[in-house]
Amino acid sequence: MGRWEPNARGRLEEAALDLYIERGFEQTTVAEIAKRAGLTERTFFRHFADKREVLFGGSGELQERLVDAVTAAPGAATPIDTITAALEAVGTLFADRHEKSQRRQSVISANPELQERELIKLARLSRALADALRHRGVPDPAASLAAEAGITVFRVAFERWIAGTGRPDLTALMRESLDQLKAVTAGQAPSLTSSNPLG
Known part of the structure; x- marks a missing residue:
């Protein structure tokens, strides 16, 4: 061969x-x-x-895309707007990977060791985002909080995307999850059916 x-x-x-x-x-x-x-x-x-x-070979590309988007965000952007731009930048990575992502997730969900590895991956992504925000001059704890919030939004949206058939694309679900997070922090009751609970 x-x-x-x-x-x-x-x-x-x-x-x-x-x-x-x-x-x-x-x-x-x-x-x-x-x-x-x-x-x-x-x-x-x-x-x-x-x-x-x-199962985890794409983690480096995902992290690179997130960090690059944070670095490229306008200087006047707030930390959460910067994170929003990063999430939207990675949404396109999954545009044609729904079935493959479902299959991958089914393997991870069936194995505790792989579930732990997935959590470690998400923690690394959060640290990388926080570091990128700090390089932009965002102090702690704001940098860490924004990064953790971003990864939580990604995880929740990804789980909904994986579970669905014919659902909106991952980027749309991340926007929806982020809107619901903003509603929660603003003291409003988020709608579970509206794609824009703040609208």
């Missing part, structure tokens, strides 16, 4: 997800993933450190 394998990473991801769903994460080996993808174990390890990384 040659050194170059077309779309090897994508093939490995698809094979791994299929096997995790069919057999369970713990019961699936790297050798089985590579075989299902028509590749070698050596090729697998060129793309992923271990079989968990198949």
Whole structure:
């Protein structure tokens, strides 16, 4: 088999997800993933450190997109408006990934170790956002609070997006969740049916 394998990473991801769903994460080996993808174990390890990384390999791109959006936000933007811009920037990453994201989440939800890894990922994203806000001159605790609020909005919207069929896109759900958070902090009762409870 040659050194170059077309779309090897994508093939490995698809094979791994299929096997995790069919057999369970713990019961699936790297050798089985590579075989299902028509590749070698050596090729697998060129793309992923271990079989968990198949599920979390996109975390770096997500963090980079969030931080870049915070950095690019207008200087006069408030911390929460800056976080809003960051969330909208990452929404497009998931535009055509609904089914794949559902499958990934079903694997994570079935495994406590992976659930813990997901929480660690979200905590890292929050720290990266807070650091980016501090570089903009936002002091603590405002930077940490805005970052935590942003990641909470992302998580809640992502869970609703995953659970739905024919739902609005992830960006729309993040906007809705953010509007509801603003309503809560303003002392208003948020509407669960309105897409803009502040309107």
